[in-house]
Amino acid sequence: EDQVTQSPEALRLQEGESSSLNCSYTVSGLRGLFWYRQDPGKGPEFLFTLYSAGEEKEKERLKATLTKKESFLHITAPKPEDSATYLCAVQASGGSYIPTFGRGTSLIVHP
């Protein structure tokens, strides 16, 4: 069974204090790993898709990296508007291709 574990569950940062969120996964074969951002009461907003170990993608203050067992979402010099829940999901190479989601990391950035 595919599993996705995100840590920490919650993270509080001061504005400008860089940090990383972790997504550990277990799948029979990885087809893709997705990162989403979700604001309270809204649907998840797509951020990145990573396909193979060693791949990196960046968007503004966010950078996602991928290894064979985990992915990191690095947040550089965060701002209060980066406060949200960040979700990770994996899509396995076999089976239904329906992504399995982690429980998310709730990030709060204080000014």
Next chain:
Amino acid sequence: KAGVTQTPRYLIKTRGQQVTLSCSPISGHRSVSWYQQTPGQGLQFLFEYFSETQRNKGNFPGRFSGRQFSNSRSEMNVSTLELGDSALYLCASSRDSTSTDTQYFGPGTRLTVL
């Protein structure tokens, strides 16, 4: 390009009633998936439709059902509502789920069962 839209955005129902939620996918997207999101369980997959056929189904009781129309719009129905059905129901669309294809989510429908 318009995103995924869901209606209604908010619903309040009482136990025993039924409810129908609607989802319009991004133009050109043929796969529509439904998820239930609660604080305790996170995002849980309900079902996925492609070309008017249910292609995948999660572990939810038969009270939860759905359908897809020829224009790819989708509806989900929950009959005999229970208090535990209170949740944010999310619809996601992709071009085709049988590939590494990104799912794009709608804003969700917040269902409250009293």
